[in-house]
Amino acid sequence: MRFIFQSLWEPILTKPIPLQVLVVFLLVIFIGPFFTLRFLPWATVIILQIALLFAKLIGSSLLFFDYQITQRIRKNEGKPPKIVYTLGYFLGDSVGLVESLKGKAKDLSKEIKRVPCLLPQKKWYALPLVILPIWFIGPYIGLSGLIKSNVTNWCSLEHWIMAGEWRPSELTCHYPSSSPRWDASLKTKEYESKRNIKKYTKEIKAQPNSQIYYKRGNAYLDIENIEAAFKDYTASLQIAKYAPAYVGRGNIYQKKGDKDAAFKEYSNAVNIDPKYAPAYVGRGDVYQKKGDKDAALQEYRKAIQIDSKNGLAYARIGNLYYINFGNRKAAIKEFDKAANIFLNSGQTDSYNEVISILDKLKKYYFLFTKGNKTRVAQWFLYKEACEAGKHSGVYSENGVGGLLYPSQCGKNNSNLARYKFVDDKGYKKCKGEVEMDYVGGKDKIMTRWKVQETVPGYECTTIGKEHELEMYREERKFD
Numbered sequence: 001m002r003f004i005f006q007s008l009w010e011p012i013l014t015k016p017i018p019l020q021v022l023v024v025f026l027l028v029i030f031i032g033p034f035f036t037l038r039f040l041p042w043a044t045v046i047i048l049q050i051a052l053l054f055a056k057l058i059g060s061s062l063l064f065f066d067y068q069i070t071q072r073i074r075k076n077e078g079k080p081p082k083i084v085y086t087l088g089y090f091l092g093d094s095v096g097l098v099e100s101l102k103g104k105a106k107d108l109s110k111e112i113k114r115v116p117c118l119l120p121q122k123k124w125y126a127l128p129l130v131i132l133p134i135w136f137i138g139p140y141i142g143l144s145g146l147i148k149s150n151v152t153n154w155c156s157l158e159h160w161i162m163a164g165e166w167r168p169s170e171l172t173c174h175y176p177s178s179s180p181r182w183d184a185s186l187k188t189k190e191y192e193s194k195r196n197i198k199k200y201t202k203e204i205k206a207q208p209n210s211q212i213y214y215k216r217g218n219a220y221l222d223i224e225n226i227e228a229a230f231k232d233y234t235a236s237l238q239i240a241k242y243a244p245a246y247v248g249r250g251n252i253y254q255k256k257g258d259k260d261a262a263f264k265e266y267s268n269a270v271n272i273d274p275k276y277a278p279a280y281v282g283r284g285d286v287y288q289k290k291g292d293k294d295a296a297l298q299e300y301r302k303a304i305q306i307d308s309k310n311g312l313a314y315a316r317i318g319n320l321y322y323i324n325f326g327n328r329k330a331a332i333k334e335f336d337k338a339a340n341i342f343l344n345s346g347q348t349d350s351y352n353e354v355i356s357i358l359d360k361l362k363k364y365y366f367l368f369t370k371g372n373k374t375r376v377a378q379w380f381l382y383k384e385a386c387e388a389g390k391h392s393g394v395y396s397e398n399g400v401g402g403l404l405y406p407s408q409c410g411k412n413n414s415n416l417a418r419y420k421f422v423d424d425k426g427y428k429k430c431k432g433e434v435e436m437d438y439v440g441g442k443d444k445i446m447t448r449w450k451v452q453e454t455v456p457g458y459e460c461t462t463i464g465k466e467h468e469l470e471m472y473r474e475e476r477k478f479d
Helices: 002-012 017-075 082-113 122-140 144-163 184-206 210-222 226-239 243-255 259-272 277-290 293-306 311-325 328-344 348-361 382-388
Strands: 363-368 374-378 393-397 400-406 416-423 430-437 444-454 466-477
Touching: 002 017, 002 144, 017 082, 017 144, 144 184, 184 210, 210 226, 210 243, 226 243, 243 259, 243 277, 259 277, 277 293, 277 311, 293 311, 311 328, 311 348, 311 382, 328 348, 348 363, 374 466, 382 400
Parallel strands: none
Antiparallel strands: 363 374, 363 466, 374 393, 393 400, 400 416, 416 430, 430 444, 444 466
């Protein structure tokens, strides 16, 4: 029965609760009366008619055999037993009764078609117009407690339908005054993982083995239950030395920020199975986080040598080229390989993620003044440049040019971006600060350039000078 509810709930699973309530309410007030007053009686009558048809066939068949037996006995100049006559009379009456009931069922079916299938009180159809606004204005009129209680019950209903447990989701249940940990679009992933956990738990009770513990650990990790996942990976290793379980534990240590413990787990996996590519990807991740980009690249390459269809390794190399080496063209090439592998292997989520990265990589923002005297090319997003500790773009003006570095990592205002600029062209080279004010819109930006000091070894004659430039921004694509 819950499978039917799941199929019905799937189309509205990712919709906001107010929309879910509206859809369910409309279905109830429109389809509910039709189902209870028209469809259910009609289906009952149909089943009754089918049963009566079978009853008539059985009764008629038995009556025919009774007649044949009687004729055979008479043909042999015998007298049929009284029970034969009694049975014949009974079967004849039964067939007649069945025929009579069939007629009544047919009349009842005609009556059902004349039953109204809409609510007699039309005011019920306007109820959503009264209920739904309360969701949005309730917190402002002192009804937040009532709304939260109803939301808890609604989320519990959804969780029971999709996962078999009556409790609100800790990941995607959404209250008006707070945002969920997960976006609603991830509900399908959440409930699929929870159903898998129940399935693997049954298999473990029946016959525990290392692989099932590992699979349940992955399912726990998918819903961010890190402690339960680590426990299952450990249980897997207690049964057998299983390389994927070591990698699972390494991934959890990485999430906790313990790079050394993570590297040890990945190395344990390599020692057990030198041909297990994800272990090398994990070690590459640790090297990348430690800032050793060459060692990270080497580990990712090892993973590809073992498994040329490892899309994650290609994606990691692409990220390494982009963030750490600053080689955009090489990064695009590697991400393209990863996207093709994910697409051909049916890994839709990973494919979409890589395509999103490629879309950003294949374009950049170009800022220019009227007359094109001053130009700025923004290669990297502010956050990405901060994470990589590198310049985010270049600028040029009258033969002078240089690099822009983000100067407020972790504190960047969405409407005001601050950079340090360093000249690297021209015989006079200066250093300073530039502010880019996006308050007027994303396509028209007010910039303020402040010269603060000279580049060591060169001369700067404009220290202390400031000037404002109105610049225009357009999106461009790499050739």
